[in-house]
Amino acid sequence: MRVKALLLLATACGASAHTQSESDGPCLSIGAWNDLHGQIQPVELWVDTGTVPAGGVIALADSIADLRATKDIVVLLDAGDLFTGSLESTLAEGAPIIEAYRAIGVDAVAVGNHEFDFGPVGYTVLTAAPDAGDSGPLGKRGALRARMTSASFPFLSANIHLRNGASPGWPDFGPSTHVRRAGFDVGVVGYTTTETAVTTSRANVDDLDFISHAAASVAAEIRTLRATGASPVILLAHASLDGVLPQSLDQAASSDEPLHGELASLVAALGKDRPDVIIAGHRHAWMLGRIDGIPVVSSDRQGLGLARIRFCRNNHALDLLSIERIAVLAALPPRTELGRSVAARTAPWLAAVKASGDASVTTLPRECPMQAVDGTAGAEQVAAAMAANAKVTSPPPEVPVVALINAGALRAPLHKGEVRFEDLFRTFPFEITLGACATTRDGLLRIMHNALANPSAWKHLPFALAGAQITIAHADNGSPSLVRMELAGEIQPGSGIEPVWLVVPDFVLDGGDGFLEGVECTRTVRTGTRIRDVWREVLGNHPDECDSRRPHNITVRLRN
Numbered sequence: 001m002r003v004k005a006l007l008l009l010a011t012a013c014g015a016s017a018h019t020q021s022e023s024d025g026p027c028l029s030i031g032a033w034n035d036l037h038g039q040i041q042p043v044e045l046w047v048d049t050g051t052v053p054a055g056g057v058i059a060l061a062d063s064i065a066d067l068r069a070t071k072d073i074v075v076l077l078d079a080g081d082l083f084t085g086s087l088e089s090t091l092a093e094g095a096p097i098i099e100a101y102r103a104i105g106v107d108a109v110a111v112g113n114h115e116f117d118f119g120p121v122g123y124t125v126l127t128a129a130p131d132a133g134d135s136g137p138l139g140k141r142g143a144l145r146a147r148m149t150s151a152s153f154p155f156l157s158a159n160i161h162l163r164n165g166a167s168p169g170w171p172d173f174g175p176s177t178h179v180r181r182a183g184f185d186v187g188v189v190g191y192t193t194t195e196t197a198v199t200t201s202r203a204n205v206d207d208l209d210f211i212s213h214a215a216a217s218v219a220a221e222i223r224t225l226r227a228t229g230a231s232p233v234i235l236l237a238h239a240s241l242d243g244v245l246p247q248s249l250d251q252a253a254s255s256d257e258p259l260h261g262e263l264a265s266l267v268a269a270l271g272k273d274r275p276d277v278i279i280a281g282h283r284h285a286w287m288l289g290r291i292d293g294i295p296v297v298s299s300d301r302q303g304l305g306l307a308r309i310r311f312c313r314n315n316h317a318l319d320l321l322s323i324e325r326i327a328v329l330a331a332l333p334p335r336t337e338l339g340r341s342v343a344a345r346t347a348p349w350l351a352a353v354k355a356s357g358d359a360s361v362t363t364l365p366r367e368c369p370m371q372a373v374d375g376t377a378g379a380e381q382v383a384a385a386m387a388a389n390a391k392v393t394s395p396p397p398e399v400p401v402v403a404l405i406n407a408g409a410l411r412a413p414l415h416k417g418e419v420r421f422e423d424l425f426r427t428f429p430f431e432i433t434l435g436a437c438a439t440t441r442d443g444l445l446r447i448m449h450n451a452l453a454n455p456s457a458w459k460h461l462p463f464a465l466a467g468a469q470i471t472i473a474h475a476d477n478g479s480p481s482l483v484r485m486e487l488a489g490e491i492q493p494g495s496g497i498e499p500v501w502l503v504v505p506d507f508v509l510d511g512g513d514g515f516l517e518g519v520e521c522t523r524t525v526r527t528g529t530r531i532r533d534v535w536r537e538v539l540g541n542h543p544d545e546c547d548s549r550r551p552h553n554i555t556v557r558l559r560n
C-alpha cells in the first residue's frame with residue numbers, strides 16, 4: 001500500500017515526489033555476524049571439489065569495507081562467541097579480536113556462552129579460587145572484564161543477572177544500547193543463551209542467573225528502547241532455533257513443523273514488545289526466516305558470512321528493504337585498506353603465538369585418527385591419558401577408575417610425523433578440564449545407554465573410554481546397543497552397586513551430551529586442569545600409544 005501511494009504521488013507531481021524521496025537521505029545497512037570464535041585468518045572452506053580460503057576477521061573487514069563503500073550508513077553488530085577457538089585468540093584470551101573490532105568500528109556485541117571460557121586473567125588459569133569473587137584480574141571473569149575494558153563498544157545481554165537479581169556491574173556491559181548515527185537511532189538489546197550455565201566452565205558462571213525473568217527482561221528493554229526513540233529495534237541474540245532452519249524470508253511457515261527452540265520460545269514470551277529484526281547465533285548455521293513474523297538471520301561461524309539488513313526512510317517511517325547474506329571469501333593479501341589495517345593490527349598476536357604453536361609435541365610413527373568410525377586410537381589415548389592422570393582428582397582408594405571422553409571434544413586427526421602444539425590445538429580446540437565423580441557399575445551402564453540412545457551414535461561412536469571393555473552391537477536398522485561391559489581387573493560382573501570413580505571432561509559433568517542424565521554421580525571434583533595439557537604430556541612421552549591396530553576397549557559388531 002505504501003509503495004502504491006508513493007507512485008500516485010509521483011504521477012501527480014513527479015519532481016517534488018522525487019525530491020521528497022531524495023530528502024529521505026541515505027539508507028541504513030546493519031552488518032551482522034556471529035560466532036567468530038577467535039578466527040583471524042581465513043579457514044579452508046570446502047566448496048564443490050576443493051577448498052577456498054574464507055572467513056576470518058581480516059576477510060570480514062574487507063566485506064565491511066564493501067558495505068561502507070555503498071554510502072549507506074553502516075552499523076556493525078556481533079551476536080556473540082567472539083573469542084574462543086583459534087590458537088592466537090585463545091592464548092591471548094581474546095585480546096586480538098578486540099584489537100580487530102576497534103579497527104573495524106564494531107558498535108555492539110552480544111555476550112555468548114564462550115565469553116566466560118577464560119576465567120581469570122592469564123591463559124594458565126582457567127578457573128578462579130573459590131573465594132576470588134568477581135572483581136580484579138583474578139576474579140571469575142577477570143579475562144572478560146579486561147576485554148570489556150579495552151573494547152570500544154558495549155557487551156550486551158538483558159538476561160544475565162547475579163543470583164540475587166542484581167546487574168553484574170561489569171565495565172561496558174548493559175542490557176541494551178542506542179547506536180545513534182547520521183540521524184538513525186538503532187536500538188540493540190542483547191540476549192545470552194540459557195544453556196550458558198552448562199556450555200562454558202561452570203565455575204566461571206556459577207554465581208550468575210541466565211534464566212529467571214529472561215524474556216521479561218528482554219521485553220522491558222525493547223519497550224524502553226522504543227519509548228526513548230529507537231527505530232529499528234534489533235534483538236542481538238546468542239541463541240537459535242532447533243531442527244531444520246528456514247532459509248528464506250518468504251518460506252511459508254509449515255504448519256506440520258512449526259519453528260521451535262530457544263528463540264521461538266523467547267519470541268512467544270515477549271508479548272507485544274517485539275523487535276523488528278533478530279540477529280541470531282550459537283548454532284553455527286546459516287539461517288534466514290521469520291519467527292512469528294519477525295525476520296531472523298544468522299551467518300554460520302568464523303566470519304564466513306555477513307548479513308546486511310537494510311532499512312530506508314520513507315517519509316517519517318522506516319522500511320525494512322532487504323536482508324542479504326554475503327559469503328565472505330578471503331583475498332590474500334586483503335584487498336581493502338580496512339582489511340590491511342586489521343591484518344596489520346592482529347599481526348603481532350600471530351607472531352607472538354607462532355613460537356608456542358610451532359613447539360614440537362612429539363613425532364608420530366603413524367596417523368592418529370580421532371573419529372571413532374575406523375578405530376578409536378586417538379580418542380582412546382586421550383581417555384587413557386585422563387585415567388593415568390586421575391590422581392589429580394583424588395580417587396578413593398581401591399575403587400576402579402574409568403575415564404570417558406565425549407567424541408565431540410576431538411575435532412581433527414593427528415597426522416604421521418611431527419606434531420606441533422598448533423596441530424594438537426586443532427584436534428582439541430576446547431578449554432575443557434579434567435573432572436570426576438563417584439558412581440556405580442550400574443551408573444556407568446546407564447551412561448553408556450544414554451550415550452548410545454542419541455541418534456548420532458548410529459553413525460559415530462559417541463565416546464571413547466579407558467578402564468573398561470565394552471561390546472556394542474548394531475541392529476539391522478543401525479541402532480546400537482550395549483551387550484557387555486567389563487571393568488578392568490573385574491573377575492566377574494558384580495551386582496551393580498560396586499563403586500566406580502568416573503573421570504570425565506567438566507563438560508560431561510555439567511550435563512553435556514546428556515551422558516549423565518538420570519545417573520547418580522556424587523562427590524564431584526573439578527580440577528581446572530585442561531585435558532589438552534594432560535594429553536600433550538602423555539602424547540609427548542608415549543607417541544606409540546596411538547596405534548589403531550591395537551585392540552580397542554570398544555568392540556563393535558552386528559547383532560546376530
Ligand SMILES: [Zn+2]
Binds near residue numbers: 112113238282
Ligand atoms: Zn555459543
